[in-house]
Amino acid sequence: MRIFAIALGMLMAFMAAASAFGQEIKEDPSCAEVNYAYVVTRSTELYGAKFYDVLPDGPRQFAEMYVDWHTAFYKTMDASTWDQTDRSGWSPLDRFGPKFRSCVLADENGEQGNEIRHFTATWHQFPYSAYADIWISVRDKWIVRVERRSMHPSEFKFGTTSGTVLEVFDYDRARVAAAYGLGTTPISEDPSCAEVNYAYAATRSSRLYSEKLYDVRKDGAGKQYAEMRIDRDTLYYRPLKRPDWDRFPRANWSLKDAFGPKFQSCKFEGEHKEGGGKVRRYSGKWQDNGVEADMNVWISSRDKRFIRVERRFKNPEYPNKKFGTTEGTTLEVFDFKPATGIAPKQTSASDRKVSND
Known part of the structure; x- marks a missing residue:
């Protein structure tokens, strides 16, 4: 039955993609602020991120990433080498639809002198789907952290055992540069x-x-x-x-x-x-x-x-x-x-x- 459900889900996804083929795929209007923060985050030219498996006894880091001006570098904690990908591959949309959907502002609070807006949403990156919590800096307009709880934990291939991954971002250029042996370029946007x-x-x-x-x-x-x-x-x-x-x-x-x-x-x-x-x-x-x-x-x-x-x-x-x-x-x-x-x-x-x- 579960195999049938998975196959049916994939078939429905492909049918949705086929029906959208040749038509413009649009972002979910409820996620305008989340999409904006996602683009700002992925446009930042030097930043880092740590990935955690959220376990009952506390989070356990399983991977890290840093992104320089051209490339994203990703490595699990037990690996000795970095995987490299072109940083241009990120988008709030793909051919199967928007990445963030059904966004709701859950609360606002302060963290380390910075006002934070917390959204709940569903997150999609074919073939995965998850319930998501996204925390956004009001001042900087970027994502501070995002937690994704897989709708199908056993198929969530992100190195977790719990099916929940927490991604925490670091935008301190000097700290990221020092941690990964990078130079900094003090050039600001107009x-x-x-x-x-x-x-x-x-x-x-x-x-x-x-x-x-x-x-x-x-x-x-x-x-x-x-x-x-x-x-x-x-x-x-x-x-x-x-x-x-x-x-x-x-x-x-x-x-x-x-x-x-x-x-x-x-x-x-x-x-x-x-x-x-x-x-x-x-x-x-x-x-x-x-x-x-x-x-x-x-x-x-x-x-x-x-x-x-x-x-x-x-x-x-x-x-x-x-x-x-x-x-x-x-x-x-x-x-x-x-x-x-x-x-x-x-x-x-x-x-x-x-x-x-």
Whole structure:
């Protein structure tokens, strides 16, 4: 009977995914604050976490993790080596639906001089589901800790014997750097770009989406020169003049690099209606490893993700040579319908990194 129940549950999950295929998967509105804190947490560029098995006689640590600017390192306490994964794989959504659902504010209290909001919810990461408690810092907007109690403890493959895992986060950069032999980079995000930063993180955390890339001329006319599709692990890129696609590992994204924050001097230009929804526009500065551009960003008021980004490069020759533009201005237009991010049939592997960030 239990095997049948498990098989039925998996079948229902696949049927749900099939019914959602090609349709936009949305976050649970009750979990807006939890989703925001999740994105802020996973966007933090240097932090640590400890994982505990919650036992009747007290919690027992079974694993630890630290995340630097590019990579997440994970190790169980009995292992001698670290598993490494690209840190760009986290998202509050996947093809089976939102990670957090049915969120309820349980209480508010103070911890070490910081106000904490405690939410209950259900947590989902296929094929696992759990009841969750999430504690969020009101001041910093990130997750302080999260406890997950598996709905099916015997199948909860996270190194626990109780079926309950507690994850405790550490955002003290100096302490994390010292513990794992890392350097620190005292670069802060521009506070004027808080909404843009969040939308960028939400955009780059989306599992399946696509982009169309345009060459914009001084008269405002645009001509598409390339397209991209992005799935969980891979970025597919095709200049329109070619029939086949290049395939790259999905590049890690970051809100900062050694040259400073990606988005700077942001100015809110207003909100207007577009395509049946409200859109917020910002102007500002964009930079990536020292390459600079003036920018305009349009953000969905509902989904908090990019709709399009225009960049006018300070050195027009850079995009002209790299992307094939004519006057140094590019426009990215985003589409978050999952079907648009599906891998194309004709691809060729490449070790090069492509990024239109």
